[in-house]
Amino acid sequence: MKQTQVVSLIITEKCNLACKYCYVVEENVGYHNQKNIVMTDEVIHRAIPFIIYNIAPTCENLRIDLYGGESMLEFDKIKFFVERFEPFAKTEGVWDKTQILIFTNGTTATEEIMLWMKPYFPKVDFSFSVDGTENSQNSTRVYKDGSGSYSKVIENFELFKKIFDLPENESIHSRSVHTLSPDNIQYLMDTILDYKIQGISSYHTFLCKDDIWSPKDIEEYRKQRKLSTDFLIKEFPETGMMDKYMVLLMQRQRYKQKGECSSGKTLISITQNGDLYPCHRLYQGSRAAKFKIGDIWKGIDKTSTYLGTLEKLGIDTIKECINCKYGIRDSCNFQCTSARFESATTKGNIFKVIPSICELLYIDHQSAAALNKALSGNLNFEILFM
Numbered sequence: 121m122k123q124t125q126v127v128s129l130i131i132t133e134k135c136n137l138a139c140k141y142c143y144v145v146e147e148n149v150g151y152h153n154q155k156n157i158v159m160t161d162e163v164i165h166r167a168i169p170f171i172i173y174n175i176a177p178t179c180e181n182l183r184i185d186l187y188g189g190e191s192m193l194e195f196d197k198i199k200f201f202v203e204r205f206e207p208f209a210k211t212e213g214v215w216d217k218t219q220i221l222i223f224t225n226g227t228t229a230t231e232e233i234m235l236w237m238k239p240y241f242p243k244v245d246f247s248f249s250v251d252g253t254e255n256s257q258n259s260t261r262v263y264k265d266g267s268g269s270y271s272k273v274i275e276n277f278e279l280f281k282k283i284f285d286l287p288e289n290e291s292i293h294s295r296s297v298h299t300l301s302p303d304n305i306q307y308l309m310d311t312i313l314d315y316k317i318q319g320i321s322s323y324h325t326f327l328c329k330d331d332i333w334s335p336k337d338i339e340e341y342r343k344q345r346k347l348s349t350d351f352l353i354k355e356f357p358e359t360g361m362m363d364k365y366m367v368l369l370m371q372r373q374r375y376k377q378k379g380e381c382s383s384g385k386t387l388i389s390i391t392q393n394g395d396l397y398p399c400h401r402l403y404q405g406s407r408a409a410k411f412k413i414g415d416i417w418k419g420i421d422k423t424s425t426y427l428g429t430l431e432k433l434g435i436d437t438i439k440e441c442i443n444c445k446y447g448i449r450d451s452c453n454f455q456c457t458s459a460r461f462e463s464a465t466t467k468g469n470i471f472k473v474i475p476s477i478c479e480l481l482y483i484d485h486q487s488a489a490a491l492n493k494a495l496s497g498n499l500n501f502e503i504l505f506m
């Protein structure tokens with residue numbers, strides 16, 4: 121039985137932002153081409169028993185991610201799903217092991233939405249995507265007219281804290297994922313210094329693994345990761361300040377855990393029309409026919425092409441990984457299947473890796489190794505791995 125299974129429901133592709141690294145793209149059309157498609161009530165209605173009877177019995181913990189675009193632009197659909205899922209899941213004994221996360225860019229939640237959500241919290245929670253402090257966030261997460269979204273995110277989070285009775289000093293940066301991309305990487309160290317001033321001890325960076333990094337961007341990444349790693353080594357013993365992404369990588373090194381792309385393994389996605397895909401990134405454009413693995417009416421098609429290739433898609437089977445030139449395959453965080461499919465370098469061949477992403481993964485690996493080495497004698501160090 122799997123420890124955790126994630127089911128993502130792609131409620132809509134609509135979005136009010138135009139983030140520079142957005143993956144809601146159509147090949148040959150470009151970024152920010154989100155369509156106005158919305159999941160129908162009929163699909164939501166049918167997805168609930170599918171999740172409860174087909175997915176929940178295969179795992180100890182069930183996580184349901186409500187995705188967009190910006191999922192909350194279709195708040196009525198979220199409400200419709202949660203209000204029907206809860207009683208059904210309670211009757212079938214699935215509710216206790218379920219966590220529902222509403223993925224949001226932080227700009228759209230209104231008082232009405234938060235008040236509705238309060239009785240379900242924290243069983244139903246937000247997962248915020250916020251790229252660090254003001255300069256960083258406003259470099260990547262912008263509105264369609266190019267203006268930054270930071271002030272709106274902070275305004276909404278203040279309301280969130282009030283309605284959910286969170287401590288006054290709680291920061292959105294401890295509850296969000298900060299995607300590092302070429303457009304904001306130069307702000308990483310400044311952002312971390314700002315976190316220190318704000319008293320934030322735990323934050324979560326995430327490497328954008330799409331093939332969009334130039335050699336110059338990679339050099340900037342190397343510089344910023346080195347600066348931030350040296351800073352964490354100095355700060356951790358005193359303040360406990362740490363990056364959750366680094367903790368994951370440190371764990372991989374400690375216990376020799378290889379990373380993997382969870383698509384089709386511990387992740388399954390339901391599209392707006394009820395089709396099943398291995399991941400919320402693998403269903404658009406020409407990906408549709410190639411990666412479809414069933415639908416909510418007939419269930420998972422175990423004979424589908426993608427599921428048939430899954431075993432050949434890992435670090436132990438991809439040729440470049442077997443001969444990894446960086447010598448890190450025992451604990452590499454690995455690459456994204458969708459990014460490899462879209463990459464101009466791999467030309468749609470998902471059995472190849474993107475060389476520029478390998479370079480970034482190696483930089484991350486070196487940072488984690490430095491943290492492991494410098495901190496392993498520290499009394500608080502073991503707490504990281506609990």
Ligand code: SF4
Nearest residue numbers: 440441444449452478
């Ligand atoms: S660095 Fe690249 S080649 Fe090496 S194991 Fe990781 S993904 Fe594979």
Ligand code: SF4
Nearest residue numbers: 381383399456457458
């Ligand atoms: S395809 Fe990419 S986004 Fe999807 S599960 Fe794999 S790594 Fe994650």
